[in-house]
Amino acid sequence: SQKIEQNSEALNIQEGKTATLTCNYTNYSPAYLQWYRQDPGRGPVFLLLIRENEKEKRKERLKVTFDTTLKQSLFHITASQPADSATYLCALDAGANNLFFGTGTRLTVIP
Amino acid sequence: DARVTQTPRHKVTEMGQEVTMRCQPILGHNTVFWYRQTMMQGLELLAYFRNRAPLDDSGMPKDRFSAEMPDATLATLKIQPSEPRDSAVYFCASGTTPTGSTEAFFGQGTRLTVV
Numbered sequence: 001s002q003k004i005e006q007n008s009e010a011l012n013i014q015e016g017k018t019a020t021l022t023c024n025y026t027n028y029s030p031a032y033l034q035w036y037r038q039d040p041g042r043g044p045v046f047l048l049l050i051r052e053n054e055k056e057k058r059k060e061r062l063k064v065t066f067d068t069t070l071k072q073s074l075f076h077i078t079a080s081q082p083a084d085s086a087t088y089l090c091a092l093d094a095g096a097n098n099l100f101f102g103t104g105t106r107l108t109v110i111p
Numbered sequence: 112d113a114r115v116t117q118t119p120r121h122k123v124t125e126m127g128q129e130v131t132m133r134c135q136p137i138l139g140h141n142t143v144f145w146y147r148q149t150m151m152q153g154l155e156l157l158a159y160f161r162n163r164a165p166l167d168d169s170g171m172p173k174d175r176f177s178a179e180m181p182d183a184t185l186a187t188l189k190i191q192p193s194e195p196r197d198s199a200v201y202f203c204a205s206g207t208t209p210t211g212s213t214e215a216f217f218g219q220g221t222r223l224t225v226v
Binding site: 031032034036041042043044045046049051089091093096097098099100101102103104 | 115142144146152153154156159161166167202204208210211212213214215216217218219220
């Protein structure tokens with residue numbers, strides 16, 4: 001069966017450190033992978049997209065990698081801040097433009 | 112400030128009643144998604160539309176759920192009859208595909224409680 005697993009349900013990290021979140025998938029062949037941020041009581045907000053032929057993408061303090069051999073994406077937040085505390089979701093697009101989401105990782109950045 | 116608008120924000124209803132949730136996508140967006148979010152299952156894709164045509168509703172229980180786009184400014188999700196297990200937050204999202212993949216803009220959600 002198809003699965004999208006975000007390995008840590010919750011991750012606590014000290015302010016200033018780099019947070020690394022993992023997204024693993026099975027039985028998908030995504031052409032694109034996206035990352036979203038969700039705050040309590042709100043809808044997810046798009047952050048970054050990476051294509052299957054891209055190894056890495058950066059945006060300000062965010063970095064995403066995509067390894068189609070390992071079937072894994074890593075999402076990094078450098079110099080983390082308490083304002084980065086939220087749930088982060090990965091989403092797979094197999095090319096039909098429908099998006100399937102992982103269950104999310106709740107990140108807490110401790111001052 | 113363009114955004115996806117969902118109504119109602121909260122709905123409490125009795126089992127067996129009909130529930131209709133509405134969504135106004137962002138003007139110019141040609142793709143609309145409906146998702147359901149629960150603690151146990153996360154975000155589940157129920158249905159999605161492209162240019163108002165339903166492309167995939169395989170995630171939706173067909174016997175009680177229906178999704179439509181009567182026009183480009185309105186998408187609806189209907190549950191009839193509702194059951195307690197339908198209690199969840201229902202999100203609508205709209206988007207375009209500038210990069211080949213749809214970047215989804217989500218509404219605030221409708222929190223549904225069926226008692």
